[in-house]
Amino acid sequence: xxxxRKTLGQRIVERFGGVTKPDLERQVREAFxxxxxxxxxxxxxxxxxxxxxGYGYRATGGGARQPNIPFTQAIATAWALDQSNPLAKRGLDxxxxxxxxxxxxxxxxxxxxxxxxxxxxxxxxxARQAPKLVRQLFLFGAQCYPAFVRGADxxxxxxxxxxxxxxxxxxxxxxxxxxWAVVIGETPRTQPWETQYAKRVYRVIRQDVDGHYYxxxxxxxxxxxxxxxxxxxxxxxxxxxxxxxxxxxxNQEFGVSELAAIADWADQHDExxxxxxxxEQMGAYFSWDVTLTGADEATVKKVAKDRGGRAPxxxxxxxxxxxxxxxxxxxxxxxxxxxxTADAMRTQAWGGLGxxxxxxxxxxxxxxxxxxxxxxxxxxxxxxLQGVVEQIFSQMLEFARDQAVVAGAxxxxxxxxxxxxxxMPEMTTRDVTAAAGALAGVASALITAxxxxxxxxxxxAAIFAxxxxxxxxxxxxxxxxxxxxxxxxxxxxxxxxxFMNTHPLFTGADNADAAGTV
Numbered sequence: 001x002x003x004x005r006k007t008l009g010q011r012i013v014e015r016f017g018g019v020t021k022p023d024l025e026r027q028v029r030e031a032f033x034x035x036x037x038x039x040x041x042x043x044x045x046x047x048x049x050x051x052x053x054g055y056g057y058r059a060t061g062g063g064a065r066q067p068n069i070p071f072t073q074a075i076a077t078a079w080a081l082d083q084s085n086p087l088a089k090r091g092l093d094x095x096x097x098x099x100x101x102x103x104x105x106x107x108x109x110x111x112x113x114x115x116x117x118x119x120x121x122x123x124x125x126x127a128r129q130a131p132k133l134v135r136q137l138f139l140f141g142a143q144c145y146p147a148f149v150r151g152a153d154x155x156x157x158x159x160x161x162x163x164x165x166x167x168x169x170x171x172x173x174x175x176x177x178x179x180w181a182v183v184i185g186e187t188p189r190t191q192p193w194e195t196q197y198a199k200r201v202y203r204v205i206r207q208d209v210d211g212h213y214y215x216x217x218x219x220x221x222x223x224x225x226x227x228x229x230x231x232x233x234x235x236x237x238x239x240x241x242x243x244x245x246x247x248x249x250x251n252q253e254f255g256v257s258e259l260a261a262i263a264d265w266a267d268q269h270d271e272x273x274x275x276x277x278x279x280e281q282m283g284a285y286f287s288w289d290v291t292l293t294g295a296d297e298a299t300v301k302k303v304a305k306d307r308g309g310r311a312p313x314x315x316x317x318x319x320x321x322x323x324x325x326x327x328x329x330x331x332x333x334x335x336x337x338x339x340x341t342a343d344a345m346r347t348q349a350w351g352g353l354g355x356x357x358x359x360x361x362x363x364x365x366x367x368x369x370x371x372x373x374x375x376x377x378x379x380x381x382x383x384x385l386q387g388v389v390e391q392i393f394s395q396m397l398e399f400a401r402d403q404a405v406v407a408g409a410x411x412x413x414x415x416x417x418x419x420x421x422x423x424m425p426e427m428t429t430r431d432v433t434a435a436a437g438a439l440a441g442v443a444s445a446l447i448t449a450x451x452x453x454x455x456x457x458x459x460x461a462a463i464f465a466x467x468x469x470x471x472x473x474x475x476x477x478x479x480x481x482x483x484x485x486x487x488x489x490x491x492x493x494x495x496x497x498x499f500m501n502t503h504p505l506f507t508g509a510d511n512a513d514a515a516g517t518v
Contacts, residue, residue, distance in 0.1 A: 071254040075140045075163050078257035081266055082139055087346065088259050088266050091353040095258065096135040099386045101425030103127055106397055110417035112410055113401060117420065120400040124158045134389050141255030142166070142245040144182050146202060147399065149215060149240075154407030156400040161241070167199065169243065169253035173224055176251035179204050181228065182243050200238035201229060205399055213399040215240045218406060242399075244392055262352040269345035276338055293323040354381045383427060390422045397422075442467045 069077070081088040106121070108114045121127065137143050144166060146159035167185040172178040182202045189196040203216035216237040229235060245255025259266070288311045292300055312318045318326065347357050356375055397420050404410035412418040446460040455463075 069260065071142070071166070072164055074254075074257055074260050077263050078139055078141075078259045081259050081263055085266050085270055087269065087349060088262070091262075091350070091355065092135055092138050092258065094355065094359075095138050095382065095385060096131055098382045098427055099389050100131050100134045104130060104389075104393060104425065105423045106393065106420055107423060108417070108420050110412060113412065113417060113420070116401055116404050116410060117397055120156055120397060123155065130393070137244060137246060137255075137389075137392075138258045138385075141247055141257040141260070142243070144184075144202070145242040145396075147205060147215075147240050147242060149403050151407060153409040154400070154403035154405070156396075156403055158242075158396070166254075170201075170228060171251065171253065178206070179243055179245075179253065181225075181237070182241055183232065184238075199232050201232055201234055202239050202241035202243075203237045204243045205240050205395075207395075212402040212405075213395070214402065214406070242392075242396060246388065258353065262349040265345055265349040265352065269342060269349055272338070272342045272345060276342060287329045289327040289329055291325040291327070293325070295323070354378050379427060386424055386427065390424050394420060394422050439467055 082092065083089075106117050108117060133143065133145075140163040142163050144161040144163065146161060148157045148159065149155070150157075161182075161184060165184050165187065167183045169179050170181040170183065172180045181204060184197075184200040184202065186199055187197040205213055205215070208214055208219070216239075229237065245252070247256035247258065247260070248254070290303075292303060295303070320326070350357060350359075355378055359375075359378075401410065401418060401420065405412075443464060446455070446464055449455045450457060450460050
């Protein structure tokens with residue numbers, strides 16, 4: 001009977017074991033219901049002491065969906081792949097490189113707020129750490145950053161908790177979409193100077209009803225939270241944290257690594273390549289078969305002894321008569337089928353990460369045009385991931401801003417002063433040459449259309465401005481005028497839309513001849 005191959009995940013869990021979530025959902029839910037029945041919970045969104053209101057809100061649902069693979073097993077599997085599998089490692093590197101590129105920056109119109117942003121960025125060494133944090137989010141599927149706030153001025157210092165230390169994540173008992181708290185398992189002391197921690201519970205930082213971010217100490221605690229903390233022997237939260245996850249459904253406590261779906265394929269691809277390498281090494285082995293026609297055993301032994309049982313050295317000449325025949329024997333391993341299997345496994349894994357095969361050094365049958373066409377879904381995927389990362393850094397900076405406000409270190413003069421804009425890197429380098437050529441063609445066509453009186457100068461300007469916007473060039477069409485329409489006002493996209501919805505060139509009405517000509 002053939003031996004069943006264990007998956008990489010099975011081998012990891014045999015080594016590291018799993019984690020069991022404590023049975024406290026029932027206790028928390030009962031505490032929440034008791035608070036509601038007693039009138040301590042209403043239908044208002046949760047608010048802080050800085051903006052008084054209700055505790056929470058009633059919602060259908062509840063109960064979190066667990067991933068098929070235990071979280072600790074999944075991150076151990078991802079870590080093993082990242083450390084040993086070049087295909088998996090490169091897949092994450094590409095995500096990081098395109099999403100965050102050479103770095104990300106933030107800006108604010110208010111110089112005082114810009115100073116807070118710069119201080120947060122420098123204090124937490126984000127220029128160096130941000131690319132690592134982004135890659136680790138893709139690697140492990142979840143990230144937890146404790147946030148320490150200095151009361152004097154609201155300055156925020158981030159920490160990092162290894163995902164393997166997360167014991168469980170607690171959703172709101174009556175709204176499974178809200179991840180409310182993160183429970184960190186016991187941390188043993190490994191060095192004499194370290195502190196041995198019991199289990200800790202961090203409250204997840206989230207946007208309050210007034211649109212700002214506060215710490216647990218700055219918010220009212222719901223009654224069920226007391227039951228939660230008491231379960232872990234705590235009177236207060238251990239602190240506050242940012243908690244982020246990807247590849248999850250809305251009521252899922254843990255995220256999922258980008259490598260989880262391809263783990264076994266990538267691992268078996270490795271094994272197949274090793275086997276192919278071993279066979280190729282065996283293919284280099286050969287032997288000589290020497291036939292002495294009509295010789296008896298004694299003669300064969302004498303000839304073997306005289307020649308030392310060795311093949312001729314490279315470049316030497318072997319002299320023999322017609323009764324002696326030398327034949328080289330070498331193995332024919334017929335590797336082509338196995339190589340095709342390895343290629344299929346690579347395609348499965350690489351495609352699972354969302355990358356075209358042409359990106360991975362296998363250009364057979366692929367030229368530039370098809371490679372570019374295959375890349376469009378990948379760009380959209382990477383653009384989505386960049387948006388996720390942008391929201392993460394925005395939340396961190398907005399928390400730093402709001403804590404400065406709470407501490408009295410910052411007071412915006414106007415609502416617009418508190419706006420923070422993230423500047424994310426360009427995903428791809430624009431082909432300016434091709435775009436400029438297309439722009440020249442559009443301009444020539446518009447001139448012809450205007451000469452034939454199909455469109456006015458103002459309408460031509462609106463179309464040209466729309467096309468130029470693809471090159472990040474903004475054209476002020478309002479400064480253009482012509483005899484028919486006078487001064488042109490409004491933005492180019494709206495003008496273009498109105499023009500195409502009403503002009504007979506596109507509608508075919510009142511100008512059938514012109515429409516037919518086009």
